[in-house]
Structure formats: C-alpha cells, structure tokens
Amino acid sequence: MNLNNILSRLDSDVLQKILGKEVIGTLKHLGPKYLYSEGLNNILKNTFTLQELLINKNTRDHIIDVLRKDEIFTIIENLSLLxxxxxxxxxxxxxxxxxxxxxxxxxxxxxxxxxxxIEWIQEINANANYPLYSYQRSVLRKVKKTLSSEKNRILLHMPTGSGKTRTTISYVCRYFVENEDTNVIWFANTKELLDQAYNEFLKAWSNLGDREIKAIKYWDKSNIDLSNLKGTFIVAGLDKTYNALMKDIGKMSAFANETSLVIMDEAHQAIAPTYKLLIESMITTNKSSFIGLSATPGRSWNEPEEDKKLSDFFYRQKAKIEIEGYENPVDYLIEKGYLAKTINTTLLHESGIKLSKTDLEDLKKNYVLSDKVLKKISENSLRNIAIITKVQQLIEKHQRIILFAITKKHAIVLNSLLTALAINSKVLTSETNPNERSKIINDFKISRKQNPNPMVLCNYGILTTGFDAPETSCAVIARPTDSLVLYSQMVGRAIRGTLSGGNDEAEIVTVIDENLTGFGAVADAFTNWDDVWNDVNY
Structure with a gap:
C-alpha cells in the first residue's frame, strides 16, 4: 500500500489544517494557485517525513479518514486489532x-x-606537516610570549575563517611536546565547536606530536573521571564541566592541579557568572595559562563597561593579526584569498513595529528583542514574502545559501514558501531528528561540482558556530539582533575565501526593519572593541 497515493486524496481543506494558518495565510499573498491540493501536498511532504505524518495523531487521523474500505480492513488485520x-x-x-x-x-x-x-569513543591514541600561514605564526608568537609572563592570560582575536582553531591547536601541540606530564583542557559550549576542536587536534598531533597521547571527549555521554587524568588533552563542554565542579569540588581541584593550560572558545562568554566561576577554579589553583578565542572580543557593541569587564579578565591583553601596510587585517585576508570579499546588501522592510520603553530596556540588557516582538516580526506575511522574493533572486547567482530565521516556526514558514516556489530548500533547527539533521547538512556540503543545483538552508539556532561549509556564498540574516557578536557569527558562515575552499565573493543580505537594528561591514566588526584592549606586540 503506497502512502503517497493515500496522501494525494487529502483535500485542500485538510491540508490547510495540517500546515497551519501561518503558512496558509502567507501563501495567500503568493496567489490562489499555491492553495491547490497538489502544491499543498508537495509542501506537506517536503516539510514532514512520511514517518512523522504517521506518528503524529492529528495527521494520522486525517490519513485514516481517506482510507478505502479494503485498505482499512488490511491495515487493521495487519496490526492485529479487534x-x-x-x-x-x-x-x-x-x-x-x-x-x-x-x-x-x-x-x-x-x-x-x-x-x-552509537559507540562512544572517548579516548584515542594520536600518532605523529601542519603548516600555518605567516599571519598565524606571527600571532602565535605573541601568544607564546605573553603566556610565559606573570600575567599569563590572553585573548586571541582573529576573524571567523582565518584559522583561530588551527592556530591554537598548533600551539597546544607544541606545548605538549615541551610539557609531558600535564593536562590541557579546551572548553566550548556547542557540539559543533567541540567536535571541531577534537578532530583538529587529532589531525595536528599526527603531524606535530612526538609520542602517543590521550585525547578525551568530555561532553554528552562521557563518564571519564577527570581527577585521574594526567598528560591528557581534554575537549570539554562548559555546562558538563561546571556540573562536575558543583558535584565534587575536591575532584575538580585535583584535576585543576594537574592542568596548566586552559583554552576557551567563544571567549566573549568568559565573564558570564557560571563560566567565570568554572574558569577561575581551573586557572587559579595551578596558576594555569589561559587562552580565549574570539572573532568578536566584546560582550556588546555599544556598552563599553561590559566590554571592559571582559578585557580586564584577560588583563586587557589581546593578540590580533597585524599585517604591515594594512590598517585592518581583514582587508589583507580578503585580498590574499583567505576570506571572501563581502558584498553587503540590505533588504529594507517597513514592519510598522514600534518598540516600547520596556522593549528598548530589554534590548539594552540582553542584546536581543523580546520573544513577543520577535514573534510579531516573524508572523509578518509581507516581510516573509519580501525575504523569499529576495532568495528567488539570490539563487540565480548563489548555489549554497544559509537563511537565519527568527524562530523555529519562522524557519518552517520560510521553508514552506520556498518549497511552494519550487526552490530546493530544507529546514534545520535544534529539534530536527539527528539522523535527518546530519543528512541535510551533508547534502548541503556536497561540492558544487558534484551538485550545482542551488540549495537553501532555513536555519534557526544551530548554525551560528562550528558549522563549516566553505562553499556557502550567501547568508540571509532575517533575524533582527543588536548583538554584534551574534551577527558576526552568522556572517562568518559564508565568508571562507578560495584558499580555504570557499569563494572569491560572498553576499551578506541583512533584513533591516524600520526602527530596529542591523549591522554592516565585516572589517568594522573586527575593530569595534579595540578601545578596551591593549594589543600585545613582540
């Protein structure tokens, strides 16, 4: 019995109920032809798997309603029901x-x-040319010199796509060669960043290492006792390690005593209360060296006091790329092909939304708009039509596009609209089935030579960090934000240069709503926080 044939019997009224009023309400703006059963059925099957349609009671009931008598007899008999x-x-x-x-x-x-x-591999023996670009070697010298001083904390400031992880892992390998009986721990707060650091270390150590060494995953299902480790590289989830600290301070103190180098990815989060407590517990006991990594070394873009707290935590010491003859290193990285030349495009929309005093205070405090305001923006049909119309234009020149939506539901709505327009689009959120999520991401990463057809990822909440698809040449930022940190992370997904397997040019389309916030140039973001830091030079 073919389920697709049964689904084709669902009339437009039923399909509209399943897809929901937000999708249908917006489709009406595209024209009546998009509300016919055939088109709605296509959207249904692109948005939900056949398994999901049967598992969900609401959709399963609609399917049962259109079964013929012989079909329902067969199903009941097969399920052994009375x-x-x-x-x-x-x-x-x-x-x-x-x-x-x-x-x-x-x-x-x-x-x-x-x-x-899935088999959990929580340690592996890494065996022994892992070159660095000249600017990476230069910044690494600054890190090494600073960490040999009494004030042994430094923030490594490099733009997304310029090799922060590779540069720091190279330092870690050299550190292990010189220091055998010590632990090095690398903190991050997302699975993508944790996997990236772990895999990069294995790759680097096989070229730079001088012995076998244990590499430990400490997130998710790991049950390793950290206090027993010595001479080990640990990649650790911040939340999991913080919970271990709260559970047994004694064991974590023993572990800290055997640890002499701590690294934190996305280090602009280092002074968040729980993370600060964890970091201080790790570096104070043994006076461990501390490296923070960030493309955006600030907590905000317009609150110097908050940014100063972060710089003070690192003794105001920051190592950034400096290129002779270039005022801003981003210009050099673009010229040489490390980063793509960015074309910044704005999509202006008059949403008519006025921010209240409470909204403005919330924005100032959290650097994001309130859920209520974001929901209102995401449900603006005309705004959504403007976005997908822009995407229609973009697929004429871009084959891999990431669209950053406002909410999970917004990502689904935009994906539905793009599907209705016969654009190859997938929706991806933190709630996407892990197997389906991996398949969608792997399909998106397929080389343009293998699959030259345009692909759009409607994403919410998971592709801002640690996601590496170098051939992505366009990012559509439909998510209003006052956080330059978040904005820079989203932009970073599309600006890999040709030397990194990326593009000569990348287009960043930012949806700007009247009375709301938006950002522009990548180079400006790199220098935004320079006034609260002292750049080290050696």
Missing part, C-alpha cells in the same frame, strides 16, 4: 504505542526511527 463497529473511528481511537507505530511504519515499508546506540 475493531467491530465503525472501523475508521475505531482505528483513530486506538492507542498507538511505540510497538504499534513500528508495525504501522513497517506496513507502509517505511524506515523505523531508532535511537542508535
């Missing part, structure tokens, strides 16, 4: 537990979603 009276109502009222759902999926020849017990 239903005597109204077969359709009886089947809808059946309690579908996991086992029954799996039988239903197998009946339609669909793959059963299972939580795979």
């Amino acid at each position: 239903i005597e009276n109204d077969l359709w109502e009886g089947l809808k009222n059946t309690s579908f537990n996991e086992a029954l759902i799996n039988k239903l999926l197998l009946f339609f020849d669909l793959e059963i979603y299972t939580k795979e017990d």
